[in-house]
Amino acid sequence: MTAPAVVSAAAKKEVEPAAPAGLRRLRERWGNARFAVTPLVGHSDLVTAVAFHGSYIVSGSRDTTVKLWHAATGTEEANLGGHTGSVTCVAIAPAATATAIGKALDCADDEDFLASGSSDCTVKIWSLRTGQEVRSVYTYSPVSAIAFLPEPGLLLSASDGGKLDMWDLTTGASVQSFRAHEDAITCLQLHGSLACTGGRDGQVRVWELRPGPRLHLLFCTEGEEWSADGRRRGASPLRCLLAGPRPHGRLLYSADEGASIRVLDWRTGSILRKLPNHNSDCGFTDCLSMASDGGDGGTRLMLSAGYDIDRGHGYINVRLLAEGGEPYVATLGGEATPRLLCVATTCTPSGLQRWGTGGRSLLLWEELPHGGGANSHHRENGHVVASSFRREFERDEEVWSDDESSASDSSLGSSSRASSSEDDTEPVNGRRRTWCSVM
Template sequence: MGEVRKLQKKLRQIENLEIKISLTPEERFKISRKAELRSRLAELQLQLSCPQQTLGIVGDEKTEKMKRQVSRIWFGRLIHTRELCRLTNWGAHEATLLIAQIISFTEAEFTSLRSSWEKAKFRLRLLEGHNDIVTCVVAVDKVVVSGSRDTTVKVWHVPTAAEHKNLGGHTSGVTCLSAPPPEYCKKLAWSLSLSDKERFILSGSADCYVKIWALGIGQCVKSIYTFNAVTALCFVPEGDGYIITGSDGGKVQAWSWHTFENCQSINAHEEAVTSLKSQGPLVFSGSAEGGVCVWENLCSDRDPLRLLQHWSSQVTGCGGGPDGHLMLSPRGDRVFLADGRAWLRILHWRTGMMSRLTNHSSTTGVTDCAHQTGGLLIGSCYDVADGESSLNLFSLPQCRYLASLTWPDAPRILCFAAWTTGSGDHRWVTGGHNLIVWEQLPSLGKQRGDVTVKRNSRLESCLLESEGDTEDDEDTDGTHTHTHRISHTFLSNLLTNVLNEYPWK
């Protein structure tokens, strides 16, 4: 049993090493042993194989009754009429009718959505050109822009899957990309006497530079030296516009889009800033030690960022030291956190309440990134034990499992971008060891897709959990068992979300 855990730990360490921007000879040697360790782990797991424990709800008679009702429960939790009355000041009869409406509406909506994804077909196209892992991707108009550990930024023409431009200039690995909105691109283009249709891309690198690239002419029009390795960045489209950068030392900095001068430098985190996301005037920063900060942009010339909340790793439950990698995906009052575990954590950033969504049926699973597009939550899923990779789809805002997408020899997915066509079809791009464009095909068409749609029964059995109310045990073969309890706090928050998402009154 102990050797299994040691091998799983070593494989997880190797996977973390593989995505570092630079590697030492000793680290490269450790990575070279991955196949050997996987083979040994498979042998041990075969020897220790036993009937797997099923996921479910255990407890007294009331809890068992809830288990039988689970298919009719939104968010996997029982909605109490009395609690709804307390939150809304409605009468019991009115609250009961609303609950019936919610259950009926959401179940019908979810069933239809799940059915459509079971029939989904995608064509995959490999974009070849990088000679090292792809660390970041963004989509702009009809092009995809990728950054790599090979120090280059490449622009790809999606309809032809061809390399359009190779933007060289960084002297170390590219770690992050961001695309300013068209109206801010127009302002910069005017100041540079370029076409008002010019689009710009920001790239950050371990060489301490942020570079601004004009995609039309394929040139770097501005370089900003930050004095620290840039590990994350985002653009805030408020006021005159701001570039927000994060460093390997935990520093968050703001730069004016108008003057490109530094407006603010804050020692915000203890370890490297691994993710920066903007949502309106808000900026979310996540770090290797697992902390999350929420900032408000005051649109001032000096010190534009005001700290609203700071949630440490003790609250988020994330982080693994200097080599940790926390990725954020905010939506409203919730932030989805991917930190290389078998689940997605959900931070309610105003209150600090945490929830958890299972994204893998084994503890050897890794979640590198999460992305929200429309009513869909997409989580990457990779098993360090056998190397299998997939994308798991969940409905929003319910966070209910829909389906898993995979294909033969699927690589580990480290970054993700998405957009929709005029007809509503999905276009995705995934990066990692390979850069791949996903093109959704008509479900009723004759053309065969390259992706297999699977249903993971373990994920279907897992409900959205309030972390304060869940006890987790890790079995020696890497499977989960869960004990669920109903929390008054969780229920109150759930019903508040219901009323915010659906204005029934």
């Protein structure tokens, strides 16, 4: 049975409803959006990771440090030093995992923990109360991404060597370790009990956490044609990956060194459409993130960071994540916006947007109340960015035809069932590859 590389326009119209009625209201709200953007000064090299924890921002940098900042004042609260290589990723431990770690390490019941991964081949766990390192695990390969699994105490790490490692942080022991990609894993996303990975080999894979605990391969995108260096012909390394909102969870958004974001239905193996993220044929998307609209807690937005190569400035495109598509809403950024390597989102208590971005510097983005001033009593070095609407990003319903597909998209093989044995977590050494999807 042949897996379709694309979905026809007629078929798409049958399965996808029209844009939601609230899109016009959403565009009006975001059309008037203004953000105060303030650099948080303290890192001495590129900021590669950022996360929010309540009213605090956590950042990791190539300068080997992890820093904790107070968002309301923009001041540095703690400097966590201990890594000997670039910090590549950070993650806040969920409540159940924090309780399990705290009990194992005899910490306070209400202790909060932070995990950081580094090119020094370690994952470190930090107490946010004391700023002290409480556990360190050696991964044998530079760490590229981390994520806390839903089972308390478990953390998943991805490496530059293509490995996935599952760790029990209550003991520091390895639970499972295997080669998940044939090249470096560049992105890792969790969606409930599913872990989604993307690699420098251009592949997307979906794994399910099963009792044991063990990761089981559900889906992989693999082309048939391979070059001498082991990469799929025409495939570009994936830069970022985003799992669609629950409860549906069937869509994955991926971006590489091309100008668009691909929308993949991993349950069927179909690439549904591409979303333009650049105003020219070349460009790259460094990061994708999901946000809740401050005006409606049930509305989910996708933020995609782009970089205008010709003009030399960055921007963030905002799209609505709806059942029928991803209509474009607005763009934030301008001449003063640098290239954005990572982004994290949250909302203020009043429902306004608050973002953190990394790159050449750590930037705090705070949405201003409509009709209000910049409120910059502690933002002397900041500036205000107004949203814009760019028609070139509105083509959100474009469907690939066979002629428009890239070499990597047109080289899809046949669809087959994967074995349920443990061997399906290991890569196949053969040169020819096929689509593989197991429900």
